[in-house]
Amino acid sequence: MAIDRREFIRNSTMAGLGLAFLPNLAFGSNSKQVLNVGFIGLGLRGTGHLRNALQRSDINVKAICDISKDRLRLAQDMLKKADKPTALEFGKDDYDYRNLLDLEDIDAVIIATPWLWHTPMSVDAMKAGKYTGVEVSAAMTMQECWDLVNTHESTGSHLMILENVNYRRDVMAVLNMVRQDVFGELMHFRCGYQHDLREVKFNDGVHAYGHGVEFGEKGYSEAAWRTQHSLKRNADLYPTQGVGPVATYANINRGNRFISLTSHATKSRGLHNHIVAQGGEDHPNAKLKWKLGDIVTTTIDTANGETIIVTHDTNLPRPYSLGFRVQGTKGIWEVDGNRIYIEGKAEKAHRWDDADADAWLEKYDHPLWKRFGAEAEGAGHGGMDFFVMNAFVESAKRQIAPPLDAYDAAAWSSITPLSEASIAEGGQVQQFPDFTRGKWIKRKPYNWIKDSF
Numbered sequence: 001m002a003i004d005r006r007e008f009i010r011n012s013t014m015a016g017l018g019l020a021f022l023p024n025l026a027f028g029s030n031s032k033q034v035l036n037v038g039f040i041g042l043g044l045r046g047t048g049h050l051r052n053a054l055q056r057s058d059i060n061v062k063a064i065c066d067i068s069k070d071r072l073r074l075a076q077d078m079l080k081k082a083d084k085p086t087a088l089e090f091g092k093d094d095y096d097y098r099n100l101l102d103l104e105d106i107d108a109v110i111i112a113t114p115w116l117w118h119t120p121m122s123v124d125a126m127k128a129g130k131y132t133g134v135e136v137s138a139a140m141t142m143q144e145c146w147d148l149v150n151t152h153e154s155t156g157s158h159l160m161i162l163e164n165v166n167y168r169r170d171v172m173a174v175l176n177m178v179r180q181d182v183f184g185e186l187m188h189f190r191c192g193y194q195h196d197l198r199e200v201k202f203n204d205g206v207h208a209y210g211h212g213v214e215f216g217e218k219g220y221s222e223a224a225w226r227t228q229h230s231l232k233r234n235a236d237l238y239p240t241q242g243v244g245p246v247a248t249y250a251n252i253n254r255g256n257r258f259i260s261l262t263s264h265a266t267k268s269r270g271l272h273n274h275i276v277a278q279g280g281e282d283h284p285n286a287k288l289k290w291k292l293g294d295i296v297t298t299t300i301d302t303a304n305g306e307t308i309i310v311t312h313d314t315n316l317p318r319p320y321s322l323g324f325r326v327q328g329t330k331g332i333w334e335v336d337g338n339r340i341y342i343e344g345k346a347e348k349a350h351r352w353d354d355a356d357a358d359a360w361l362e363k364y365d366h367p368l369w370k371r372f373g374a375e376a377e378g379a380g381h382g383g384m385d386f387f388v389m390n391a392f393v394e395s396a397k398r399q400i401a402p403p404l405d406a407y408d409a410a411a412w413s414s415i416t417p418l419s420e421a422s423i424a425e426g427g428q429v430q431q432f433p434d435f436t437r438g439k440w441i442k443r444k445p446y447n448w449i450k451d452s453f
């Protein structure tokens with residue numbers, strides 16, 4: 001397959017010239033030039049967002065909130081090093097974030113707290129009229145999914161689910177290919193969260209990754225809260241990193257929607273084996289019975305006749321992969337193996353291209369990456385964190401609906417309670433509620449193929 005690499009390089013270089021203009025993308029009179037932002041939750045993820053915010057001249061970090069004094073101090077140090085004014089501090093108790101929300105001059109908030117706080121904080125933030133960004137997943141129960149949608153509708157405040165994987169370079173190039181009909185009519189997708197989290201779920205209470213088999217009150221960072229979910233729930237606990245990009249490819253909630261799912265779980269071995277291997281058979285945690293099956297497999301049916309297989313695989317030794325596969329009537333891309341087959345374009349019938357998928361991904365490099373790729377480097381997770389922040393800030397400055405909204409947050413997050421119910425009922429089919437209440441039929445897809453946000 002002949003693809004002009006010189007053209008790709010030229011485009012990338014020209015993109016570099018455009019960076020001097022960043023920001024401000026908001027020249028319109030209806031747009032704020034600078035956004036006053038409050039940060040709720042300044043753990044590993046929240047400080048990552050803060051770091052990216054400090055790179056931008058259109059964010060004023062007005063207030064920060066965390067129940068950990070250490071995290072507040074660290075965040076203030078970051079502000080100081082960036083020559084920014086000290087932020088107002090909150091966090092004297094679990095509900096002090098509400099006092100941050102009472103500040104009238106805060107335009108937007110970014111919530112990066114443990115999962116069980118996401119919906120309560122988002123609901124309060126929308127009620128306070130703040131443009132709300134919430135980390136993934138957004139909700140843990142069906143009621144919470146509805147709470148997000150209902151609050152968005154009753155207040156008119158916007159909610160963006162901050163799914164950074166939607167902005168990964170290959171994911172966006174494939175979106176560009178999908179929109180340009182390279183794969184034909186879409187039929188089938190695979191995706192999932194396949195990430196060995198054993199050293200995230202357990203640590204020594206001091207380091208974030210490993211060095212021990214403690215969790216809960218004795219754990220640090222995600223081990224302090226995430227691990228409990230593996231103990232109590234057998235479900236796809238983290239669906240949005242895989243399903244977010246696929247939902248965008250398939251126009252979910254915008255001409256299409258999730259209809260139903262079935263889920264199955266393997267037995268649970270990985271976490272117990274890890275505790276025994278690292279902490280010994282006599283460690284008290286070796287007695288625990290983990291509810292989460294090591295591999296949870298969910299199959300979703302969509303209104304437009306596609307199927308999506310979503311995998312949650314966090315307890316066993318394995319390399320990291322979100323396992324994307326996009327298949328249509330004309331061809332197929334698979335992230336594992338970085339391979340592609342497009343009928344009529346492939347060198348040999350019935351065989352993956354000898355070359356990997358890179359030439360295709362370069363040819364269809366997304367306009368956003370072409371323009372801001374150099375700026376994004378170093379922003380975290382290979383650059384995608386830059387773009388998710390950019391989309392949030394540019395949407396919030398204009399007070400317009402974000403690319404990934406409350407309906408997306410609800411539909412994607414609902415996979416957790418629905419998969420749990422299906423597994424508990426021996427794989428019974430579960431129906432997705434229509435969170436858009438019929439509007440999915442008329443809603444237009446977000447205009448993704450542009451170089452602004």
Ligand SMILES: NC(=O)c1ccc[n+]([C@@H]2O[C@H](COP(=O)([O-])OP(=O)(O)OC[C@H]3O[C@@H](n4cnc5c(N)ncnc54)[C@H](O)[C@@H]3O)[C@@H](O)[C@H]2O)c1
Nearest residue numbers: 041042043044045046066067068094112113135136221222
């Ligand atoms: N999109 C991604 O790539 C990505 C990566 C990592 C984490 N995350 C998500 O980000 C969120 C945070 O994860 P993390 O790794 O930063 O966890 P973390 O445990 O390091 O940070 C959570 C922070 O929230 C604070 N907190 C807890 N309760 C609070 C309350 N009531 N008020 C104020 N602060 C409170 C804690 O003190 C802690 O500092 C999670 O939802 C996680 O799934 C997303």
